[in-house]
Amino acid sequence: MNNLQNFFWWCAGIHKETLKKYPEEYNKYISIGATIFFTGLFAALAGGYALYFVFSGGSFALLYSIVFGLIWGLAIFNLDRYIVLSIDKTKGTFKQFLQALPRILLAVLIGLVISRPLELKIFDKEIKEHLRVEYLKQQQATIDTLNRTFENKYAAEYVQLQGLKTQADSLESSIKTDRQKLNHEIFGTKTDETSGVLGYGPYAKMKESNLQKQEIFLDTLRQRIQGKEALLSQRKVKEGIMDEKILTDKSLDSAINVAGFADRNAALSNLHKNPDGTEETSTQYAVFFITLLFVFFECLPVFVKLMSHKDAYDIAVANQNIVHHFESASNVDIEKNALNQLIPHRTDVAIQRRMDKLSQEYEAQKSME
Template sequence: MKREYYTSPKPGLIMRLLWKAAGSDGYILKRSTYSDQVKYACLGGIVVATGFMAAVAGGYAIYTIFEPKGSALDGGTDTTTAIMASAFGIIWGLIIFNIDRFIVAATGKGDGTEAITWGEFVNSVPRIIMGLVIAITISKPMEIRMFKSEIDAELHQEQLVKRKEYEIATKANYISRFDLIEEDLVKIERERNDVVGRLKLAEKEYTDQLQGRAGAGAGAGPLSKALKQQMDKVERDLNGYDQSHQVALERLNNEKLKLTEELDKELAKNEEVANGLDGLLERIKLAHKIAGMWITFFITLLFVVIELTPIFFKMMLIKSPYDFMGDNIQELLKADNGIQIKYDYYKDKEGQERDLIISHHAERKIDEKIALMKAQSELSDYIIERWKENEKKKIDDNIENYISEV
């Protein structure tokens, strides 16, 4: 806007967009000083930056949550998850941007001085709390992205430990079941070995008898025949034992085979179980462990400062032409709409000073309505009186029509 004493700079498109982001009045800023234009453009820039960081943090957090789980050292990017995370990040960034814009726009200018009074601070506490929540929400995903390489290395070690622990625990759960099967197999094998031992002894005695190593009476004869019969009987006992326990052996071996396959399947899950550690919560824990309390504190503090700067910035603003012009326009708008405010006009029951708000247009409408209703009431009364007079005249002219004989 051109004046003889000062020419307001013409703002560019980016500056006007930043004004909108700060929730400021572009109409007034175009007619204000360059200092005011820059202040509110910077304020809008902080809001835009916060929204952008929220979009990045939200998108990365969603990608970490929904990405295919695997070894922490596995590289690559899942396209489907990346697209979904990007869409969510944009939406989340716009949500935070809108909330920040509302917080900044709703934060007043305080008393118009650089000092932040206790009353100003107390009034800003709800907005400060909202800003803190937003800052912490943004900072945590950014932390795990900053320390990603260190977190991946540490997480990989934890996954290896988890696999080993799962393997040991899984095998321990199956030991008792394998032991029961092995006991039955050992019992059958031991009984069979007893029969086999008897058979070998009978064979040796028969062979020694035939070959003359048995001493007196050695060679083929009645004793050798008796030993042969005994050997044949033990052999039949062995065959009978094998036949009678064949089904049990097959059943036990099948059970052992199935149990082994089941164990192998469970052990194959150890990688899946270990990969389950690759989540957002575990990475946040590792970020705190790796970086330490103070580093994570200062990273969070950085985002808190960025988030809360606009709130404290507005409380520290000194009143400028932008503020006075804004107040002037507000008064003009109230005057155009017949609104009058008498500040600190009365005290309420608690002794607090209150403003008296007079809406002249509304009061005029009420007066008109009252006058109209009063006029309608007077006309109704007049009509009733005239009707009564007409009825009386009719009665006077024809009174016999209104009298009934008893």
């Protein structure tokens, strides 16, 4: 426990000898150090997963993600530790906030970047279903576009084919009507176009002969339609249009598994849109609040330091800094006086330059105070 306490103190960047004079502040700085450590650890995990997602499927994806995760986590840990150390609690709240503002802005950016891959993993099932629908729509749209292009290219052949079909449909309808009239004539059904005499008479024979001629012509039309359709099908095969087919379940699963970041990111952004055009705000809110959670977690070390009150340790450290500044200024004064005494006896250029440099340092120290 003692080693763990010292480790968290080191994470908080405290001066151990000074803190030991104030035992009542031990737990506070253990908490600050633990917050900094776990934020760095979480950043390492999130950054590692983000890179693993980018290189997923590669031979060295796991190795790259581990190395990048460690580097990213250490960078965030070191940045948090430095900014928490640099916040001077003896100054006003506004000045403390200005000191922490760069880290807060960077944390917001990091939270937005890191949260996206993890959100993609959280909503993985929903994203896959959305991609399945989108890929089917895209494939159908591709097929429709190719067919329209082919039909425009062979518009004359399609016009002829449509004319033959229209003629065949009209003739088939006419044959059905004439067949019904023939039956009425044979069975003696009285109409405006039948004699009403039962039997297979001359009028019935004439109608049947006309029907046979029409059926022969209909067969000829059907053969011509089949020949035209076969010709167009051969041209489709030759131009590769028949190779485009609706994706099967197996093909869809393969396409979804290799889907890139752009497709998954677009699917996550459109999850709140239902196929019928309505919107489901619950999913949109869920994504938004998860992003806020990551942003808050990245900002947590700075917030903890800003929210903590000024304690005896902060005052002691501030007093030590004042003493160090005073001692540094005094050393500059002493060295300056010593050089002034040497100048009457030695007027070489090197000593004069040294005195000018010390004077500049002294003025800089005074302006800082």
